[in-house]
Amino acid sequence: MPEGDTVFLTANRLRAALAGKELTRSDFRVPRYATVDLRGQAVESVGSYGKHLFIRTPTVSVHTHLKMEGSWRVFHCGQRWTKPRVAARVVLSTEDVEAVGFSLGTVEVVRVGDEDRIVGHLGPDLLGPNWDAAEAVRRLERYPGQPIGVALLDQRNLAGIGNIYRSEVCFLRRVHPDTRVGDVPDLLALVNEAHRVLAEAVDKPPRRPLAYGRTHRPCQRCGTPLQADLLGDTAPDHDRVVQRERGIYFCPHCQPVPAT
Numbered sequence: 288m289p290e291g292d293t294v295f296l297t298a299n300r301l302r303a304a305l306a307g308k309e310l311t312r313s314d315f316r317v318p319r320y321a322t323v324d325l326r327g328q329a330v331e332s333v334g335s336y337g338k339h340l341f342i343r344t345p346t347v348s349v350h351t352h353l354k355m356e357g358s359w360r361v362f363h364c365g366q367r368w369t370k371p372r373v374a375a376r377v378v379l380s381t382e383d384v385e386a387v388g389f390s391l392g393t394v395e396v397v398r399v400g401d402e403d404r405i406v407g408h409l410g411p412d413l414l415g416p417n418w419d420a421a422e423a424v425r426r427l428e429r430y431p432g433q434p435i436g437v438a439l440l441d442q443r444n445l446a447g448i449g450n451i452y453r454s455e456v457c458f459l460r461r462v463h464p465d466t467r468v469g470d471v472p473d474l475l476a477l478v479n480e481a482h483r484v485l486a487e488a489v490d491k492p493p494r495r496p497l498a499y500g501r502t503h504r505p506c507q508r509c510g511t512p513l514q515a516d517l518l519g520d521t522a523p524d525h526d527r528v529v530q531r532e533r534g535i536y537f538c539p540h541c542q543p544v545p546a547t
């Protein structure tokens with residue numbers, strides 16, 4: 288699943304391809320917006336907030352969320368698409384490029400001033416210009432009994448972390464993901480670590496995980512085979528509350544199970 292770094296880099300690519308250019312065609316392949324026509328409008332800016340992406344003209348903002356499988360690709364006009372045409376949800380064309388959003392989880396066209404309705408309730412964006420570690424800590428501390436591995440996924444605490452980085456951040460801070468937020472020794476350091484890891488992933492992609500997906504492989508600190516477990520998440524990535532379990536990865540030696 289794409290996390291904040293992927294969305295941030297996607298916004299960079301779309302900005303380079305579209306910003307300042309006039310749209311020669313728009314094609315929304317979702318029923319609700321099928322009649323929206325942005326032809327003749329210039330793309331003013333492209334931005335991201337956590338896992339949300341915004342492509343803005345002077346009048347509207349095209350909001351998309353990649354969710355599980357979504358991606359944006361930029362093609363030269365006439366270039367063959369690298370994904371099936373039926374998966375395309377949005378096509379935005381300029382004179383020289385086509386930006387195509389495939390398998391997007393969310394597609395919405397809103398007024399630029401209404402973006403706040405979509406992301407206003409989220410915690411500080413780990414990759415945003417106004418990142419605020421103290422505010423992220425304050426929000427995490429509202430639910431001290433919640434496992435930190437769950438709280439890190441809740442975008443209302445801090446925005447941009449998904450399943451991969453919750454394992455990575457907990458591993459780096461030697462905190463078992465089941466540890467209650469109130470029992471994490473240094474919450475600010477953990478939040479700063481999350482910021483550092485995402486900033487590094489954006490700066491030097493691709494980043495190779497230290498813990499995520501490395502079941503039975505040796506811990507790079509102590510050599511103990513890493514373990515995988517499931518940790519429920521009750522307030523996860525698309526800001527909505529759902530019940531499901533997703534994998535966490537940890538070193539049983541460096542990240543001992545918390546005492547209950």
Ligand SMILES: [Zn+2]
Binds near residue numbers: 506508509510511538
């Ligand atoms: Zn270890």
